[in-house]
Amino acid sequence: MRKPILLLLFLVALTSTVLAQRNFSPTFNTNYAYNNGPVWAKGTYSDLQGVQHAGFILLRDGGDKPAGIDFKPEKHDKKISIPADSLTTVMFKDDTFLVSHSSILKSPFIELVISSNAIKLYHQRASSYFSAYGIKDVWYYGADKDNLSLLDKKNFITVMPQIMADKPDVVNNIVNKSYKYIDMVDLITYYQTGREPWLDRRDN
Secondary structure, rough: HHHHHHHHHHHHHHHHHHHHHHOEEEEEEOOHHHOOOOOOOEEEOOOOOOOEEEEEEEEEEEOOOOEEEEEEOOOOOOOOOEEHEEEEEEEEEOEEEOOOOOOOOOOEEEEEEEOOOOOEEEEEEOOOOOOOOOOOOOOOEEEEOOOOEEOEEEEEEEHHHHHHHOOOOHHHHHHHHOHHHHHHHHHHHHHOOOOOHHHHHHHO
16 A cells, blocks of 8 residues: 555656746746647637737647647637648747747747847747657747757857847856756746846755
8 A cells, every 4th residue: 555655646746846847937938738638728819910819729739730720719619720821929828839930840839938139049849758758848049930940059158148148147157158058947047037046946
C-alpha cells in the first residue's frame, strides 16, 4: 500500500515542478492549449482585413489537417474551419498568437516575446522526444514574423544583445556570459522585470 502512495506523491510533485517551470514571467504566458489536445475556449481572431471575430476557438497547428482554427460564433453553433493563411492573429485563452508565413516553421502560430528593438524575439513550443516533458521551447528572431531565423547556442551571444539592446545592463550580462542559451527563461524575466531571477530564488 505504501508504494502506490509514494508514487502518487512523486507524480504530484513532478506536476507542480513542470507548472512552475512553465510560468516564464508575469507578462509571458505559455498556456498553449493546442499542445494539450482538443480544447475549445473563448477567443478572437483577426482576418486579413483586420476585422476581429469573437467566439469559441480550437487551434489546429498542422499534422493531419492543414493549420488553422475551428471557429464557432456561439458554443453550440456548427464549427467553421478557417485556414491559417486567412488569419493574422488569434487570441486564445491568455495567449496572443501571430500567424507567420515563415518557411522554417512547422506551425504558423507564434508568440512575439520582445519587440522593443529592430530585431525581435519570437517563441514556439514544440513536441520533442529528447525533452524530459515531451515538449521544448523553440526561439526565433527576425525583423518581423514572416522573416525568421532560428535562435540557438551558436548565435545566442551575437543575436540576443541586438534583441535586448535597450537594456544595457542585460546586454552586459549576456556578453560576459552570465546568461547563456540554456537560461533563456531567466533572461527574459530579467529583461522584463529588471530583477535577476536568482535573487528571488535566494531570498525565498
